[in-house]
Amino acid sequence: MTETExxxxxxKGDDEAFLSLIHLxxxxxxxxxxxxxxxxxxxxxxxQETTYRAYxxxxxxxxxxxxxxxxxxxxxxxxxxxxxxxKREITQDELQSMTGMEQDxxxxxxxxxxxxxxxxxxxxxxxxxxxxxxxxxxxxxxEAPEGTIKTKLHRALIALRRHFEEKGETKHV
Numbered sequence: 001m002t003e004t005e006x007x008x009x010x011x012k013g014d015d016e017a018f019l020s021l022i023h024l025x026x027x028x029x030x031x032x033x034x035x036x037x038x039x040x041x042x043x044x045x046x047x048q049e050t051t052y053r054a055y056x057x058x059x060x061x062x063x064x065x066x067x068x069x070x071x072x073x074x075x076x077x078x079x080x081x082x083x084x085x086x087k088r089e090i091t092q093d094e095l096q097s098m099t100g101m102e103q104d105x106x107x108x109x110x111x112x113x114x115x116x117x118x119x120x121x122x123x124x125x126x127x128x129x130x131x132x133x134x135x136x137x138x139x140x141x142x143e144a145p146e147g148t149i150k151t152k153l154h155r156a157l158i159a160l161r162r163h164f165e166e167k168g169e170t171k172h173v
Contacts (some may be wrong), residue, residue: 029072032076032079033050036082
């Protein structure tokens with residue numbers, strides 16, 4: 001059964017179809033949440049809350065083929081809300097305590113570089129390169145022309161390249 005068919009069944013109240021859709025996208029949801037929240041427990045909570053919100057409002061989804069985009073927007077909105085409420089700063093100890101991040105300085109360097117970008121460009125880079133969304137999907141998500149997305153992405157990559165070149169770290173470029 002295709003994803004679109006599962007979405008249509010879920011919209012009609014089929015809980016098994018909805019569960020199948022969530023299982024299909026749970027890893028991508030978690031990656032999105034962890035890229036925003038930087039905390040495994042908060043990321044898991046974000047996935048749970050997103051699942052709940054999606055379940056409650058699945059009938060409002062207009063185009064079944066955009067389910068993934070719709071779900072991604074829900075988790076991004078939730079994560080942004082959490083960050084606004086907490087206005088948290090990531091300390092070195094918090095970063096080192098993250099699973100698998102102890103020795104990965106590249107991750108820290110990329111995060112530092114991303115933090116130099118405006119929020120919208122950070123989000124764009126995360127969607128394109130961490131979530132592997134296509135330009136078309138991002139354009140739909142942002143309700144913007146594909147050309148605008150490409151231009152902003154190009155601008156973000158130039159800024160990141162400049163950041164790494166200034167630090168003499170061309171291996172990341």
